[in-house]
Amino acid sequence: xxxxxxxxxxxxxxxxxxxxxxxxxxxxxxxxxxxxxxxxxxxxxxxxxxxxxxxxxxxxxxxxxxxxxxxxxxxxxxxxxxxxxxxxxxxxxxxxxxxxxxxxxxxxxxxxxxxxxxxxxxxxxxxxxxxxxxxxxxxxxxxxxxxxxxxxxxxxxxxxxxxxxxxxxxxxxxxxxxxxxxxxxxxxxxxxxxxxxxxxxxxxxxxxxxxxxxxxxxxxxxxxxxxxxxxxxxxxxxxxxxxxxxxxxxxxxxxxxxxxxxxxxxxxxxxxxxxxxxxxxxxxxxxxxxxxxxxxxxxxxxxxxxxxxxxxxxxxxxxxxxxxxxxxxxxxxxxxxxxxxxxxxxxxxxxxxxxxxxxxxxxxxxxxxxxxxxxxxxxxxxxxxxxxxxxxxxxxxxxxxxxxxxxxxxxxxxxxxxxxxxxxxxxxxxxxxxxxxxxxxxxxxxxxxxxxxxxxxxxxxxxxxxxxxxxxxxxxxx
Numbered sequence: 447x448x449x450x451x452x453x454x455x456x457x458x459x460x461x462x463x464x465x466x467x468x469x470x471x472x473x474x475x476x477x478x479x480x481x482x483x484x485x486x487x488x489x490x491x492x493x494x495x496x497x498x499x500x501x502x503x504x505x506x507x508x509x510x511x512x513x514x515x516x517x518x519x520x521x522x523x524x525x526x527x528x529x530x531x532x533x534x535x536x537x538x539x540x541x542x543x544x545x546x547x548x549x550x551x552x553x554x555x556x557x558x559x560x561x562x563x564x565x566x567x568x569x570x571x572x573x574x575x576x577x578x579x580x581x582x583x584x585x586x587x588x589x590x591x592x593x594x595x596x597x598x599x600x601x602x603x604x605x606x607x608x609x610x611x612x613x614x615x616x617x618x619x620x621x622x623x624x625x626x627x628x629x630x631x632x633x634x635x636x637x638x639x640x641x642x643x644x645x646x647x648x649x650x651x652x653x654x655x656x657x658x659x660x661x662x663x664x665x666x667x668x669x670x671x672x673x674x675x676x677x678x679x680x681x682x683x684x685x686x687x688x689x690x691x692x693x694x695x696x697x698x699x700x701x702x703x704x705x706x707x708x709x710x711x712x713x714x715x716x717x718x719x720x721x722x723x724x725x726x727x728x729x730x731x732x733x734x735x736x737x738x739x740x741x742x743x744x745x746x747x748x749x750x751x752x753x754x755x756x757x758x759x760x761x762x763x764x765x766x767x768x769x770x771x772x773x774x775x776x777x778x779x780x781x782x783x784x785x786x787x788x789x790x791x792x793x794x795x796x797x798x799x800x801x802x803x804x805x806x807x808x809x810x811x812x813x814x815x816x817x818x819x820x821x822x823x824x825x826x827x828x829x830x831x832x833x834x835x836x837x838x839x840x841x842x843x844x845x846x847x848x849x850x851x852x853x854x855x856x857x858x859x860x861x862x863x864x865x866x867x868x869x870x871x872x873x874x875x876x877x878x879x880x881x882x883x884x885x886x887x888x889x890x891x892x893x894x895x896x897x898x899x900x901x902x903x904x905x906x907x908x909x910x911x912x913x914x915x916x917x918x919x920x921x922x923x924x
Contacts, residue, residue, distance in 0.1 A: 468598020469764065470757020473605075473750050476822055478829050480733045484840050504915055505630050507725045508906075512718070513633050516706055520629050521622070523707025530621035537607075537614035544607040547600050550592040555774065558584045584783050587774020587790070594769055594795075599761030606754030613747035619740035619915075627911040629705045631904050632698050638900030639695045640717045645892045646688045653681045653885065660878070673878035680882050684889070722899040724906040727843075727913070735832045738914025742832055745825040752818035759814040762807040765799035832912065839909030846902045853895040860888040 505517050521527065565578040595601060657677045663669035695717075703713030736742055773791035777783040800807065864884035870876035 468601045468757055469760040470598070470602055471753060473609075473753040475746060476749070476825070478736070478826060480736070480829075481833070482732070484732065484837055502915075504910055505626060508630070508634075508903075509725075510633075510720070512715070513630060516629060516633060516702065517626055519706045519708070520625055524625055524705060525707060527621060527625055530618045534611075534614045534618045537611040541604075541607050541611050544604050547593065548595070548604060550590050553589045553591075555587045555589060556585065558582075558780075581778050582780065583776070583778060584780045585774065585776050586783065587772060587776075590771040592769045594767040596767060597761050597764040599758060599764075599766075602754045602757030602761065606751050606758065609747050609750035609754060613744050613751060616740045616744035616747060620744060623740055623911060623915045625705065626915075627907050629702065630907045630910075632702050632705065634722065634900060634903035634907065636695060636698045636702065636715065637718060637720055638722060638896060638903070639691055639698065641719050641722065641896045641899075642893055643688065643691045643695065643717065644719045645889070645896060646684055646691060649885070649889045649892075650681065650684050650688060653677065653684060656881075656885075657681055669878065676879060676882050680885065722896075722903050724843075724899075724902040727906060727909055732833055732836070735836060735914065736829065739828075739832050740914065742825070742828050742914075745821070745828040749818065749821040749825050752814065752821040756811065756814040756818060759807070759811040762800065762810065765797050768796045768798075770794050770796065835912035836909070839905060839912050842905045843902075843909065846898060846905060850895070850898050850902065853891065853898050857888070857891040857895050860884070860891040864888045 503514070503517070505513055560580070560582050562580045563576075563578055565576050567576055569576060593600060657674075660669050660674050660677045664671065664674045699713065699715055700710045702715065703710040706713070771791075771793050773789075775783050775788040776790050777785070777788040782788055864881070864887070867876065867881045867884040871878055871881050
């Protein structure tokens with residue numbers, strides 16, 4: 447008796463060990479070498495990101511109510527975001543569907559038939575002739591099937607599906623981040639064009655007045671025909687520039703309509719001249735990118751999926767064990783169906799083991815292992831790209847700040863040159879060509895300053911996207 451108990455204990459322990467193990471490697475996130483900091487002269491404070499926290503409304507840091515409304519509209523109506531949301535929903539449902547294979551499957555079976563046997567059927571017992579019989583055959587029963595996951599195939603399948611759900615979640619967040627950042631970039635591009643158009647329109651008005659002034663002087667024979675023609679050419683040139691800028695604005699406005707899920711003919715944003723000032727941004731530490739970037743998170747979850755698939759492939763080396771139980775009632779009369787003699791049942795187990803598959807299982811394992819190597823390389827590449835984009839944004843921030851100071855100085859100098867050129871021409875000390883040149887120089891300086899402001903706004907959006915979107919409790923850099 448003790449020997450039987452000992453054998454039972456050993457068997458139970460063996461089964462417990464098998465149940466606790468699963469074929470294939472356990473997933474471990476690979477280490478990635480990260481630099482200690484960014485190459486920048488701008489001081490910043492370390493961030494405290496929270497992995498798994500949904501991205502906040504980061505666009506609100508720009509303080510533009512029109513942008514906030516457009517972002518909310520895009521979140522509700524953009525069709526690309528709807529597609530990403532449905533893919534996430536499918537991934538979550540797939541987890542539910544796949545997790546069900548960890549539990550027994552129970553089926554109910556019921557039938558009722560009336561049949562006639564053939565008198566000419568083959569004999570079951572020689573010496574006893576067959577006869578034709580008409581019978582009823584009602585049946586009611588159930589079947590229970592369960593895969594004994596001793597080698598962990600089912601667990602690896604569920605593990606992979608759950609990792610795929612995490613990947614779909616990260617993909618949804620990445621789609622949302624890309625959408626919101628593209629919309630913000632187009633919006634600030636539109637507002638930069640509004641300011642630039644306003645500058646050119648004011649220049650056209652002033653140049654038209656200057657043309658009238660030159661025409662009067664020409665009529666009084668105080669100005670030459672060349673002066674008049676040069677001023678007319680300048681006016682026509684800037685009118686052409688105005689038309690081209692308005693065409694650019696129309697294209698950007700149409701792009702915004704699609705991003706917000708609105709038909710282009712029904713979408714219109716009134717021109718608005720606003721001062722474009724980029725906000726200070728918290729850049730954090732390089733390691734934070736691993737926690738904030740949804741595309742990096744997606745690549746990491748793809749590794750987990752590939753790792754689980756290795757276990758699924760290796761499980762084909764081991765037998766599949768199915769436990770089955772059947773029971774119910776079978777009778778030739780409905781009235782006797784639930785009588786005790788009508789009860790039937792069966793308990794059993796089935797084992798399937800591939801003995802020869804011409805190398806199919808080995809090839810599938812190598813394919814799974816190769817996929818994991820590729821997924822790991824893709825993850826490392828996504829981290830490198832993330833660091834590249836953040837570093838580019840930081841570099842551009844410093845460079846554009848310096849360019850902005852130079853542009854402001856150039857605009858002030860050009861305004862002074864135009865003032866002096868007008869005074870000299872009015873006093874008869876200089877030719878009008880110098881006035882034309884000074885006007886063009888001032889207009890170019892003004893437009894350049896506005897364009898740099900626009901680039902600062904776009905770079906701020908780019909840096910937000912590179913950093914992964916919203917932050918929780920972060921301190922801005924100055």
